Amino acid sequence: MKKLFTLTLSLLFALSAAAQATDTSVQFADKDGNIIADGSTLNLTAYESDFFGEIMVPSGLFIKNTTDQTVRITANYTITSMPSSSTFQICFPQTCVTKDRVGSYVTDQGDIAAGALRDMQTEWLPKEVGSCSVSMSIVTYKQNAITKTWVKKGDGPSVVLNFTYDPASISSVASDKAVSSVQ
Secondary structure, three states: HHHHHHHHHHHHHHHHHHOOOOOEEEEOOOOOOEEEOOOOEEEEOOOOOOOOOOEEEEEOOEEEEEOOOOOOEEEEEEEOOOOOOOOEEEEOOOEEEEEEEEEEEEOOOEEOOOOOEEEOOOOEEEEOOOEEEEEEEEEEEEEOOOOOOOOEEEEEEEEEEEEEEEHHHHOOOOOOOOEEEEE
16 A cells, blocks of 8 residues: 555656646747757847837847747746836737836737747837846647637746846947847
8 A cells, every 4th residue: 555655646746747847849049049048047238229219128039939830829027127217028929018117927829830930029128227137938828629729738938138238338239139148
């Protein structure tokens, strides 16, 4: 009886660990498709002018579908710190949304084609010297075969974006959207 209990308990722990594993069907990546490790912190200091002549600090963050099938996802993000005079913008997967305060948000659901690399178009728009921090994660979905509704499949990877805007500490304006990653 004791062996059966131990075996059952071990099986439950194994199933629990498998259920908590990160869904790797999509990954954060840079513009060249290089995978950014789950849990990475990106320190972003390169800034440029947007279409309206305003300063923006782009993330250079992309999503890569690592499968041979279309994947449905959303991006969850929490703005943990941001000066009140600035905004954070994300245009993903289809709709552009701008937020001007600390809080937790979710994008609309959208599909990413098999093997595709898609720009998340995320940037911080500072009005003054300062910094902004955003935690971002991906959630994957699957379609229920009976009801045809989309239900959560799993939690994908996550990253932290630390934006800093201080023209005095940067010798030149970068426009290649380079991402520096720190574990």
